Amino acid sequence: MGKRSVPETSPNAGPHIPVLLDEVLAAFAPLEGKRIVDGTFGAGGYSRALLQAGASVIAIDRDPSVKPFADALLAEFSGRFTFVAGTFSELDALTAEHGSIDGVVLDIGVSSMQLDEAERGFSFMREGPLDMRMSGEGESAADLVNGLEAEALANLLYAFGEERKSRRIAQFIVAARETAPIETTLELARIIEKAIGRKPGDAHPATRSFQALRIAVNAEFDQLVEGLFAAERLLGEGGRLAVITFHSLEDRIVKRFFDPEKGGPAQSRHLPQTQGEALRWIDVAKARKPGEAELSRNPRARSSILRAGTRSDAPARAVKFTGLGVPVVRGAA
Structure with missing residues (x-):
């Protein structure tokens, strides 16, 4: 999937800065000698910090444009850094030949370098082709x-962009495309x-629609x-998973993944209580958000949330979408 969902600020926004970096490092501490999978490599900010803290890193990304950043870390941290091209949804298969893994970090946000490259078509603030494909393959935003049809498009914008x-x-x-x-x-x-207007001080009116299209284009x-279930399969007892999200739809999925009871039906206190399934994740930390100091340095961090948990000894679950609150586009096949 690569990185996504970081809110845009201005056309002059600075280079990509990994959000909640200190909190991510703390989630895996101590890092010396550990083997961490960075499933959403991007510009390599988390990978570099993990390497500097003494860990070995296997990085994954499907975006071909990240190669220069990967090459730089390969040169600087020879023997402790490995890059694998692919999607983090297959991270367990992609890292199968690299030995046991102690932790996985996933930053579910579009990187600043993608926003800043007009030709990628992610930004509503820069002129570029209406593309939005992370890998450069498949159906584009322009195709959608x-x-x-109007109803299908409206349902998509509502489900994926709220x-x-x-x-x-x-x-x-x-109406516009008829011309x-x-x-x-x-x-x-x-x-x-033009459709919905713009009030001074509000977010750009295209924010939610662009989010929805990008989510649809890249599934x-x-x-x-x-990716979450791949991390569950990959990590053994005591392994740590840290996930950074940038909007409520993603955060809801991660929250319910760590604690399935959050998405299950409420039990009546008047009926016999059913036994819950074995916990796959324990020591799930309270959600962390950036402080004022970080927000002043990096406004794009403002909606980020970090959730982290520790793998138990229970066997991994089969992939299951129900109960996670995954949005569904009404009328979709």
Whole structure:
């Protein structure tokens, strides 16, 4: 899946800065001699910090543009850093030949370098092709915007972006594309702004719609769920998993993954209590958010949340989407 969901600030936002870095390092401490999988390598911020703290790192990313960052760490930390091209949803298979693993870190956010590269089509603040594909393969955002019927498009924007004005936006998009296909990011952003307006001080009106399209293009919720269960299969008793998310839909999935009872039906106190299944994750830490000092340094961290837990000795579960609160697009096949 690569990195995603970091909110945009301005066209002049700085280089990618790993969020909640001190908290992530603390989640795996002590790091000396440990073997950590960085499942969402990006620009390598977490990998570098883990390596500097004495760990060995196996990094994974499907974005071809990360190669220079991986090459730099290979040169600097020869023997302790390995890069594997692929998606973190397959992290257990991708790292099978690299021995036992002590921890996995997943940063479920689009990196600043992706936002800042206009040609990637992630940003509603920069002119570029309406693309949004992490790997550069498959269906693009332009394909969805120009190909979906109004109802299907509205349902997608609502389910994956929590956009309350999704139907009006979809109507404006369908009307606009009757004249000519919508091909660029700024063109789509202008249509959305025309549809729902913009109040001073509010987030850009295209924020939620761009989030929804990016999630759909890259099957990000599927990737997230598959990646969480892959980490559960990979880690043995005592292994640690740390996950950073950037919006409520992702955080809900991670929260319920660590504690399945959060997503289960409430039990009546008037009925016999059923026995819950064995816990796969223990010592699940309270959710951590960035402090004021970090937010002043890095405004893009403002919606980030870190959740971490320790693997128990219970056998890994089969992949299961139900109970995790994964959004579903109504009417989708």
